[in-house]
Amino acid sequence: MTHQPKSVSPEMIEVVNGPEEIAKTGKRCVMTRRQFLLTSGISTFTVMVALKSGPSSAKVPAMVSTYERKFICKLSDLKEDEPLDFTYPDEGAYAESMIVKLGKEAGGGIGAEKDIVAFNYTCTHQGGPLQGTYQKGDKALGPCPLHLTTFDLTRHGIFISGQAYQSLPQVLLEVDGDDVYAVGMFGLIYGRYDNLKG
Ligand code: FES
Numbered sequence: 001m002t003h004q005p006k007s008v009s010p011e012m013i014e015v016v017n018g019p020e021e022i023a024k025t026g027k028r029c030v031m032t033r034r035q036f037l038l039t040s041g042i043s044t045f046t047v048m049v050a051l052k053s054g055p056s057s058a059k060v061p062a063m064v065s066t067y068e069r070k071f072i073c074k075l076s077d078l079k080e081d082e083p084l085d086f087t088y089p090d091e092g093a094y095a096e097s098m099i100v101k102l103g104k105e106a107g108g109g110i111g112a113e114k115d116i117v118a119f120n121y122t123c124t125h126q127g128g129p130l131q132g133t134y135q136k137g138d139k140a141l142g143p144c145p146l147h148l149t150t151f152d153l154t155r156h157g158i159f160i161s162g163q164a165y166q167s168l169p170q171v172l173l174e175v176d177g178d179d180v181y182a183v184g185m186f187g188l189i190y191g192r193y194d195n196l197k198g
Pocket of ligand 1: 123124125126127128144145146147148149162163164
């Protein structure tokens with residue numbers, strides 16, 4: 001199912017930006033995030049994602065897709081600034097991704113400190129591989145080995161510098177006890193016309 005609602009539901013605002021946005025809008029979410037995702041199934045929305053850090057409160061458009069959840073790792077296995085690799089949403093081309101505990105609150109972050117995020121490893125410019133480029137000082141991925149783009153992992157993967165003009169696709173995460181699951185994507189993976197079709 002694919003559709004683009006005229007306005008963003010409070011449930012999806014909470015999925016993307018956390019409960020603070022709900023508090024700001026004065027609307028209460030009647031479903032848990034898990035219930036929402038289960039009810040929504042595989043679907044795609046365009047939402048305005050708040051950049052939660054930085055000098056302004058700017059919002060950027062992002063395509064959010066929810067898929068069946070996939071176990072990624074144990075929460076207790078994550079160590080600060082030590083990325084773990086995984087593939088999502090499948091095992092196909094450009095599915096290589098990473099999860100990292102930044103030690104700093106981030107947009108879309110999960111865990112007690114909201115600092116655990118996950119991103120696709122493929123540069124949105126021309127598909128350069130970003131594996132091994134995590135910078136703990138800047139909480140960033142890059143520079144890309146092809147044309148030097150660097151992406152800010154605290155702000156939904158927005159580019160900091162370089163040739164790319166699209167944010168790095170962010171993997172939507174969910175915690176269930178000590179288990180961390182991938183449940184969707186913000187943005188389109190490089191080289192795919194649909195995230196589920198490599
Ligand atoms: S492919 Fe990464 S900056 Fe060009």
